[in-house]
Amino acid sequence: MTMPPETPGAPPPAAPSPWLVLRVWFALGLQSFGGGAATLALIRRAVVEQHRWVSEADFSRDWALCQITPGINLLALTILIGRRLAGAAGIAAALLGLLLPSAGLTLLLTAFYARARHAEAMQAALNAVIPATVGLGLLTAYQMARPPLQSLRAEGAGYGLFGVALLAGSGAAVLLWHLPVVFVLCAAGAVSAAVHGLRARRLAQRARAGSR
Amino acid sequence: MNLLTFFGLVLKSSLFSTGGMGNVAGLHDDLLPRGWATEREFAESLAVGQVSPGPNGLWVVSFGYLLGGLRGALLALAAICLPPLLVLFVERLYRRVRDHPAVEGFMRGLALAVVGIFFVVLIGLLRGGGGPGVQSALIVLASLGLGITRRVPVFLIIGLAALAGVLLR
Structure with a gap:
């Protein structure tokens, strides 16, 4: 990770238009395979390192607040950063951009699955996927419990x-x-x-x- | 199944939990006794949620589709989008009470309880699984091991498990 040093007195990057926010978050939503940690890393890279819209300290503080907010942390983060970038329009653009591709693909996958769910091979596959979900769930449980326990x-x-x-x-x-x-x-x-x-x-x- | 009640239940369980999968426990508690969902449908949608892009919390979209078609999916999506908006309120509140120790204590207790209940859900998923016990136990351990390395993408782990299931049938 190479970051150019902060130049004191350099003008801050101009506030992006809601349209640009939408495009950036759409790309994030499309690439964010691999669950929460992967998605968080992608968002951070885009808004902190690539576009330099948000400082590292502000990003960490925003993420901490999302931990104590009900519901999906990544959506809360999307909302906070969206507002930083372009106010209420930024919130709408970032949420829409993230969810349109990711929820759309989830829907397509489910529709495909629902058609094939009665096939014998699909059932055999699912019987093996369920314990894999449980194994990954144990890892998630550990990751969720670690900060408060520490x-x-x-x-x-x-x-x-x-x-x-x-x-x-x-x-x-x-x-x-x-x-x-x-x-x-x-x-x-x-x-x-x-x-x-x-x-x-x-x-x-x-x-x-x-x-x- | 009444779709509006479903919307309300998803909203409620998301409001009273944090993280994308924190609401599994509450929904489990509300929907199983009503007979609106089965352990199997929970497992199916959680699996799809792991494979598809975006936050894992989008498993609810898959769940809504299995229970109530496209309308169920859209209502579920709307219900999980509302609670995170509270972050705007949380941020404002935080500026005032950030120094009160009870606030931090409450959040920690909540986080730990969410994990404890999440274990119960995982046990339920395994019960509804249907594969042979030894095979299931091995897959749990293998996927946990692959997950810990952080080198293997989640959707690949799920894909490998599916392949193993088809080959071992």
Whole structure:
């Protein structure tokens, strides 16, 4: 990755037109095979390195906000960057550009599959594809759990264990006790918020006692 | 199946989860008891979502098509486009509360619970799989191993599995 050094005082690149935003994101939507990580890398390369519309720091901050937004992170990122580039029209252009090719191809693949799904070979193929999806899903689960578990462990071994218990407990609550998913999600968030809030308060008290 | 209710359920489960596949658990919970979807249809659309371009969250488009045709697919697409718009609100809110520790705690707890429930979904998928147990276990391990290397594109892993399934039948 070769980046030309920032020249202080160089004029910032001109704001792109919604039409250009649409074209760039259409290309991203068409190429983004390989799931979230691959798509994120493509978007980053296009808007940070190639066109230099967004700074590295702004891109990281935007991506962090997308982690705490409901729904598909990559769509949230598309919305934030689209707005940076061309306001409300930019949001519409970026979303449309990303989704038109990718959702269209998903639809075509599904339609093709739906026609052939009763063929014996297709069923045999699917019986093997399902466990492959599960294997890849395990990897996704690991990637999703790693950031929160790492930051908890950095706060102490007890907090790390608490995180693992929260993860396992939420799974057990659904698998064994059949509690509603939304309820489990809200409860886990509330418990974790309370633990984190109490810890912060204790740290603040200790800091105050130390400064006296 | 009532398409508007379907739209509402996709919207609800996407609102209460993060990431493209976080909504699998909620939909699983809502649609299976209604008899509107089967484990098999979940597995089928998740597989198509992995192979096709774009965010993995577009599996819902495939799911909508299998359950309700073109209209189901378009409604599902609309439902997953709405929750990410909240990022505009999140950004504004973040500027105000970013220093409150409970906010970070809540997000972490939510993320961990999503993963815990995701495991339950994966178990369900395997149950609905239908292939012989040993073969399935081997494919789970092989695809996990290939995925960890990060050298093999996801759609190639899925393609290899499909080929293996056809050859081993």
